[in-house]
Amino acid sequence: MSGAPGPALRIEDVHKSFGRTPVLLGIDLTVAQHEVVCLIGASGSGKSTLLRCVNLLEPIDAGRIFVAGEEITAPGVDVNRIRRRIGIVFQAFNLFPHMSVLDNVTLAPRKVLRLAPAEAADRALALLERFGLADKRAEFPDRLSGGQQQRVAIVRALAMEPELLLLDEVTSALDPELVAEVLAVIRELARGGMTMLIATHEMGFARDIANRVCFLDAGRILEEGPPEQIFRTPRAERTQRFLQRVMEAGRL
């Protein structure tokens, strides 16, 4: 799949409403291979919905989405095949509570990729090792700290070897002292060249890690650019106000 043409992700004029409430009002966004793009914006600005649309967890009302040149929103597309190529990590971890860490990570490789259990376990253990979780392989999720659970969720997504990783406010449910360990994992992934689209409230982190930052406001991308520009010299007045509020809250 690496030889596929075009950008890793291209979103064209995507609209989405929940009932009568419009959430996305024409989003255009392109993510190049190995690029890290951060989505910032107030709660309810549409960041999470956009990620869920890209993973086809929410059907879109209008527009098109392409992954490595293939239109994934075309009618008749096999959604299970598309989702294999796109990993997503949720704010609330969503680990499977009735399975051990190892089973959480190997379930999809075993059932979707049809790997032999031993091979799936070997690959999962290598990933768990890489993120310092090998000693937790037999634990159940409720025995882990929030930071550990979120790292397991990231490993679970990585086990499918996705071309694109979507991170949906993955540190928002964590105690402050646990945020760092999860951000370290994401930095490590960025260094490894993983293409990522990240919705986040961690402005400092976005500034460090992103190649590009997009400011979402009321269902539109109001402003996008390199992090230095967005954070130092935001052009739009709404972006300035948003960053002002974030700064007052001590989050930047």
Next chain:
Amino acid sequence: MTALGGLGPHDQEVLARLPGRRPRSRRSSPGALRSTAVAFASTIAFFGFLTWIAVNSPGWPLVQRSFFNGDLLVASLPDIAAAFWVNVQLFFVAETLILALALVIAVLRSTPGPVLFPVRLLATAYVDVFRALPGVLIIYILGFGIPGLNIDGVPTDPFFYAVIALTLIYSAYVSEVYRAGIDSVHPSQSAAARSLGLSQWQALRYVVLPQAVRRVIPPLLNDFIGLQKDTVLVSYIGVVEIFRQSQITEAAHFNFTPYLATAAVFLVMTIPLARLTDWLVSRDRRRAAAGAR
């Protein structure tokens, strides 16, 4: 766990609870002991009083003879125990079928998508009809009606129809229990599974159902207890099970003691299952309390 200074979440949980618990139990334990003693004594006094009234009533000698005949009790027990074996078989065969059929119906009713709409409609109609009708009527209609058609190859054994009737009646209830369990699993679990590329069926099979079934084991056992007792209803279509056997013995001796023997058998069988259910419920509650952080 490094960030927590070597204490696991569970340790913290235990520590957090200790200070609140100790004083409370210390304060309440002598009082609790006295309450228990009072409750116990008053219960004994109450039932003692009822017994005294019964034993001193004008009709007591007759009732004693027709309900508490020790010789007949001993004599009727072998037949009654043998007949109870039929109830046990009925219970196990029907229960196995119920667990499977009810799960299929619950899954069909929980599956979204317009394609399955007719199937959902059928499943819903089945559940509605079989929960609306009294069980005895269904047993009568199936047990007498279908063999009455005289179709070649259709079984005439009442045991067969007893199993079918109980399965159809109870699957309607049990499918609702399963469905409540499926609904109780948060949609984010299914979303997580689907996001990994699992199909809808795989997400249900590996992620949703295992969690759903675990949660509904106590209410399922509750329905088992109901089924255990309702096996006597099939005596109406001629299955010689424990209730019919006690009727036969009663008719032969003009004595009601066999009914008491039957009641005793059900007490011995059902109470342990009820205790087990309660124990499972309280264990789940403790676990849920420990899991909520």
